[in-house]
Amino acid sequence: MLDTLLSLDGAVLLWIQEFVRCELLTPLLSLYTQLGNAGIVWIVLSVVMLCFRKTRKAGALSLVAMLFGLLCTNVALKHLVARPRPWLTVEGLNFLVVENDPNSFPSGHTCAAFAAAGVWFRTLPKTWMRWTALVLAVLMGFSRLYVGVHFPSDVVAGCLVGLLCAWLAWRLYQAIEKRWGPIRWLE
Numbered sequence: 001m002l003d004t005l006l007s008l009d010g011a012v013l014l015w016i017q018e019f020v021r022c023e024l025l026t027p028l029l030s031l032y033t034q035l036g037n038a039g040i041v042w043i044v045l046s047v048v049m050l051c052f053r054k055t056r057k058a059g060a061l062s063l064v065a066m067l068f069g070l071l072c073t074n075v076a077l078k079h080l081v082a083r084p085r086p087w088l089t090v091e092g093l094n095f096l097v098v099e100n101d102p103n104s105f106p107s108g109h110t111c112a113a114f115a116a117a118g119v120w121f122r123t124l125p126k127t128w129m130r131w132t133a134l135v136l137a138v139l140m141g142f143s144r145l146y147v148g149v150h151f152p153s154d155v156v157a158g159c160l161v162g163l164l165c166a167w168l169a170w171r172l173y174q175a176i177e178k179r180w181g182p183i184r185w186l187e
Contacts (some may be wrong), residue, residue: 009151010090012163017093025146030096033143039066044107046116057173057186058123065115065162065169073111074160078103086151095148107150110158111165113140118166137162 003034007040041063049059083105087095121130128154141159149157177183 005153006151010086010093010155012152013086013090013093013145013148017148019028021146025074026096028145029146032139033097033109033147034112034141034145036109036140039070039108039116042112042116054125055123058120059141060186061102061123061169062116062119062166064172065166068110068165068168069111069115069162070108073106073108073158074101077106077161078108079155081105083151083154086148093148094159097147099149103160104150105154105157107141107144107154107158109144110137110141110150111162112154113137114159114162115165115169116162118163119169122166122170 043066045063046059046066049055049062051055078101082103084102085095085099085104087093088102114137117133120133124130124133137159141155144155145152145159173186174184
């Protein structure tokens with residue numbers, strides 16, 4: 001079963017390389033994936049949200065969720081699983097950006113994107129903002145496949161861990177409110 005999954009992971013990446021990569025998308029997705037380095041795009045957006053009363057809760061909780069995600073993915077899981085990057089194991093795969101971390105499972109970029117988007121989907125005041133956040137998170141996960149630095153299962157795991165971290169941040173917020181009352185700064 002695991003061998004089948006690993007084989008499918010590699011086949012999907014080779015298919016993307018062969019049939020999806022193109023001159024138009026390559027520079028755009030390469031830039032977009034690099035904006036996710038260290039979660040910077042999500043951190044900047046969260047900090048900007050802190051500046052506005054209507055989005056302050058979304059900004060604060062997404063920072064907490066991303067911190068949880070960082071601990072789960074980059075500090076714990078990547079080192080425990082130690083799965084090598086696709087270009088090291090999939091023959092014929094060309095990667096488009098350089099990754100210094102040799103471990104690929106789970107995708108930290110995708111985790112950060114879904115940790116933020118998961119919180120934003122629940123807390124942002126306008127529907128279009130929620131769906132935009134979700135689309136941007138999905139695009140981040142796809143960009144990691146497109147540039148050849150993650151397997152599909154890395155991205156799926158990053159998505160699930162990110163959503164779990166968003167849920168944990170929300171539950172922590174609810175527990176604090178229940179115990180000590182509303183956090184006025186976030187209201």
